[in-house]
Each structure stands twice: as C-alpha cells, then as structure tokens.
Amino acid sequence: MRYGRRVTETYEGSAVAPLPAADRAYLHTKRAILRGDLVGGQVVSEGQICDALGISRTPVHEAFLRLDAERLLALAPRRGAVVVPMEPQEARNVLEMREAVEGAAAARLVADGPAPAPLLERLRANLDRQRDFADAADTDGFIGCDEDFHAAVVTGSGNATAVHFFALLRDRQQRLRHQLLGLRPGELGVVLADHHRLLARLAAGDADGYRTELAAHVARHRGAL
Template identity: 50%
Template sequence: MTGQAAAERAYAYTKQRIITGDLAGGARLAEGQICDELELSRTPVHEAFLRLSAERLITLSSRQGATVNPVSPGEAADVLEMRGVLERSAVARVAARRPEAAAVEAALGVPLRRQEAALAAGDLGAYVEADCDFHAAVIALGGNPIAAHFFDLLRDRQLRLAHLVLSSSQVVLDASFREHHEMAVCLGRHDAAGYGAVLDLHLSRHQGLA
C-alpha cells in the first residue's frame, strides 16, 4: 500500500467513526490508536489527522493528541439553514418546470426503497446514507449543478447530524421515513408549498441540536 493510499484509508476510517458517532464529540483520539487498529505506520495517520483537523472534525494538541469536535449549536443551525435554502430552491424549480410524476418517482423511488429496506433491517447507517441520497436526488431534480455541488459539500455534516438525531428514537426514524414519502408525493404534484411545510417539520427534528 502506498503512503497516499494508507493516508486515505486512515482518513476515511477515522472520519466514518466520527460521522457515525462511534467517536463522539469530546472523545480523545491518539494517532497510535489508529495505527494499531489499521496496522499502519505513524506518517499516513498523521497526514489523515491533519486533514481531519482542516475539516474541523478534530482539534490537534501537542500535549493531548486529538480531540473530536462536537457538533456545535451554531454548526447545526448553519448546516440546516443552507440545506433548507438549497432544497427549497430546487423544489421551486421543479414546480415551475412541472416534470412528469413518473420522472420524480424514478429519481426518488430508489433512495426511498433503500430507506425502507434499511428500516426493516434496523440498519441505521444504511438508512442515514439513503436519507441523504433522497435529499440529494431532490436537489438534482432542480437541475442546478452549482446547488448540487454545494449540497454535496454539506454531506458529511448532514450525515453526522442525521446520526445524532435519528439514533435517538425509533419513533423519530419512522416519522422521518413517512415525511420523505409525503415530500415525494408533494414533488410529484409540483406542490412546492406542501413540500416546504413537510420540510420545515423534517428539519425541525434537527433543531434540538441548535
């Protein structure tokens, strides 16, 4: 394995543990710990930690190693605000273009079915990934590649927020899935106002972190 590949492996592994909450906010993290878990040398792990620090997922200290940054109230509010702006803009564009309902179903049906399967299997990780893909599909339907790019930049933070919120209760998970179905129906009917009302409720589940 090349040094670059090893660094990428250490980065992806550690980042995934942070996003899923396996490494919670405030947790101490040592380079040696990741070296041992992945059987890697110190250099690629150090490079991974520098990258995670640049993304503000961890804070590095010469004395204490690394600390996982918690999701701050401000970060949660900012992510939700930007997500709402991008999604409402996409929905307005869809409503104005009025595509066939079948086209909307084709785009949203795949992540909805993945969510349903993950829900039945009790697989939170798969559910959260499909959750994010559902909203990404809505943005894509808007036909604005710049909006899709910015939405993708928010993906890791959205996944982390979703894990925090949806892991708290099966009731919340079931409600989230129902709301996705309602949003899909509204979009198929070109009902931007109806979609926005459900989206407001949907996003409000995350506001407890804000």
C-alpha cells in the same frame, strides 16, 4: 468501532485496489466521527488508528491534518487530537442552509409542473429501500438512503450552484442524521413518512408544499439539538 484490535474495511463497497494508507486512515477516522463512534470532546491518538488499521504513524498524521482542516478534529500537542463537538449554533446554521438550498432546488425542479417521471421512479425505489432498512432497524443503511433521497432532489434541479453548496454541507448533515437517529432510533418510520410526503409534493408539482414539508422534516433535527 473498537480500536484495541486490527480491523480491515472496504470503502464505498469498492473491490478495486486498496487505497493509500493516508486515505484509509482519513476515511476510517472521519466515518467514526460522523457516525458518532468518536464523540465530541473525545481524545483520539494516532496510535489508536495505527493499531486499528495496521499502518504507520506518518499516514495517520496526514489524515489528522486533513480532518483538522475540515474542523472535525483539533490537533492537541502531545495528546493526539480531540474530536470537535458540533455545537448547537453550528448545527442550526447547517440546517438553515440545507433547508434553503433544498427548498430552492425543489422549486426549480417543479417550476414547469411535476418532477420528471424518471426521478420520481428513482425516489420511489429509494423509499422502498428505506422501508426495508427501517423494518430491519438498520440505521446506517437508512441514513445512506436518506442522504441519497435529498441529494437526488437537489441534483435533479439542474442547479449546479445548489449541488455545490449541498455537497459542502454533506458531512455535517450526515453527522446530524446520526445524532438524531442514534438518540431516537424509533424515528426511522417517522422520517420515512416525511419522505413520502415530500415525494408526493414533487409528484404534484407543489413547490410551496415541498417547502412546508421540508421545514417540518428539518425541525426534527432541530428538536434533537
């Protein structure tokens, strides 16, 4: 992402009316942080975002306040803001909670036997898309499908509390995914193979096996910390 020129973006693939300027600035900056385009410790000024999006400072300042509240930016007087690094301990905390929530959701999902056929078909279609993205070395597309795969398992459990907590972890999980696959782009195929094993456990109604495969899957993120 280059800040020396004005850019326009379409968010969430939407063709609806443009978002308010503050929302555009928030999504633009947040996406750059989660993707690693803005790295931990980097200083980013309101003026950079203004120039990139062609908007005034007021909505950018509002966006920075939101990101400060989410602990993605730390406001620095007279300097703009600093991207908050994701410390190893925070990353471990996120991964532990993610594993616990998803493992419990999967157990609920298969409590009465194999996961429902419609969900299994949805996950198989997702893995087909992951394979296409992996073959094309499209990390962004792959990461989007990765997120959808795990979110579908949690949502499919019908456990509203698990869905809520999983959503709270979403941004930091995405940041970790980009860190892992950005450092190890050759891992796309390995991660895809993990997902196939997870799907096989759901199809077999094997909650303990799912937890075992999930622990190995999450360990790949720990190894990149």
